[in-house]
Amino acid sequence: MMIPLIGMSKNGVGNDSHTKSLLHMDGANNSTIFIDSAAGASHTWTAKGNVVITTSQYKFGDASCYPNANPANYILGDTDWNYSINTQDFTFDCWIYPTSGVGGIGDCIGPTYRFNFFFRNDAHYDVSFYYTPGDIGFQAGDGTHLTANNWHHVAVVKFSRDTPTLKLYVDGKFCAATYLYHAMDTFPNMGAKLIIGEWLNTYSVPYIDEYRITVGLARWTKNFTPPNREY
Numbered sequence: 001m002m003i004p005l006i007g008m009s010k011n012g013v014g015n016d017s018h019t020k021s022l023l024h025m026d027g028a029n030n031s032t033i034f035i036d037s038a039a040g041a042s043h044t045w046t047a048k049g050n051v052v053i054t055t056s057q058y059k060f061g062d063a064s065c066y067p068n069a070n071p072a073n074y075i076l077g078d079t080d081w082n083y084s085i086n087t088q089d090f091t092f093d094c095w096i097y098p099t100s101g102v103g104g105i106g107d108c109i110g111p112t113y114r115f116n117f118f119f120r121n122d123a124h125y126d127v128s129f130y131y132t133p134g135d136i137g138f139q140a141g142d143g144t145h146l147t148a149n150n151w152h153h154v155a156v157v158k159f160s161r162d163t164p165t166l167k168l169y170v171d172g173k174f175c176a177a178t179y180l181y182h183a184m185d186t187f188p189n190m191g192a193k194l195i196i197g198e199w200l201n202t203y204s205v206p207y208i209d210e211y212r213i214t215v216g217l218a219r220w221t222k223n224f225t226p227p228n229r230e231y
Contacts, residue, residue, distance in 0.1 A: 014212070014219075014231030015039045021213040023075075023196070024230055026061040027053040034065065034075050040215075049073035051197060059095040059151045059209040060230045066207055067197035074198035091214040093155035097207035099148050127154050127168055127175070146170065151209070153226035159218035172224045 015022055015037065022038040023045065032047035051073035054066035067073040127146070146152055155169045168176050197205055212231060 014227065018214045018217040019212060019231070020215045021077075021211070022231060023065070023211040024061050025053060025058070025065040025209050025211065026063050029053065029055040029063070038213075044078040045075045045196070046078070048076050051075060054207070057097060057207050059097075061209075064095075064097070064207045064209040065197060065211070067205060071198045075196040077194040077196075079193065085215050087160075088216045089158050089160055089218040091155060091157045091217065091219040092212075093153065093214075093219065094211040095151050095153050095209040096205055097149070097151050097209075098146050099206050127170060155220060157218045157220055159221050167221075169220060169224070172220075172226045174223055 017040040019038045020041040021036055021043055023034055023036055025034065027033055027035070029052075031053040032051070034045040034047060034053070036043045036045060049067075049070065049072040051065065051067045053063045055063045057066070058064040065075065153169075153171050157167050157169070158165055159167070167174060196211060197208055210227070210230060
């Protein structure tokens with residue numbers, strides 16, 4: 001008898017042909033090697049500054065990414081980023097371990113387009129996802145969904161057959177949504193590389209684990225139980 005994996009994608013265990021980046025953030029303590037295990041693509045990530053793998057705090061496996069809440073420490077992707085999203089559905093999800101203030105989850109700033117995914121662990125809101133031009137996106141939550149010094153699963157999902165089309169979940173619970181207008185119907189090449197662990201050269205996040213980018217599939221379309229193991 002097959003036992004279902006709680007919180008896994010209904011289309012698989014989470015690493016399939018739609019998975020374009022998957023970083024388990026595992027490895028030896030203080031290593032600067034970040035391996036992308038995605039089944040649907042092959043990418044190389046480069047450690048910048050003093051970002052390392054740490055075994056002192058993690059959600060799954062034996063380690064996590066540790067930018068040490070310093071915006072000079074981050075992981076840099078290998079190519080100008082768009083992963084051929086175009087008009088397809090997508091899902092960005094990962095585990096974060098916030099302390100306080102603002103922290104960057106993902107950042108890509110090109111000459112024309114910009115993509116930001118970050119959290120704010122204070123009384124204002126919880127997680128934000130923005131895409132420009134047009135500042136399309138949202139600030140999710142009322143400042144109560146994230147708690148300091150705890151692991152939280154965050155996910156942004158575009159599901160073109162749903163209304164609104166862009167939704168954000170914290171720990172499997174729907175927090176906010178917005179419509180995608182014509183400016184984001186086609187997700188263009190940003191003309192810049194994706195950065196993990198930093199936002200606007202100003203904010204970072206203490207720990208990140210299980211960082212996944214999915215293209216061509218909305219992993220979740222309603223409330224769900226967060227994953228209970230690595231993808």
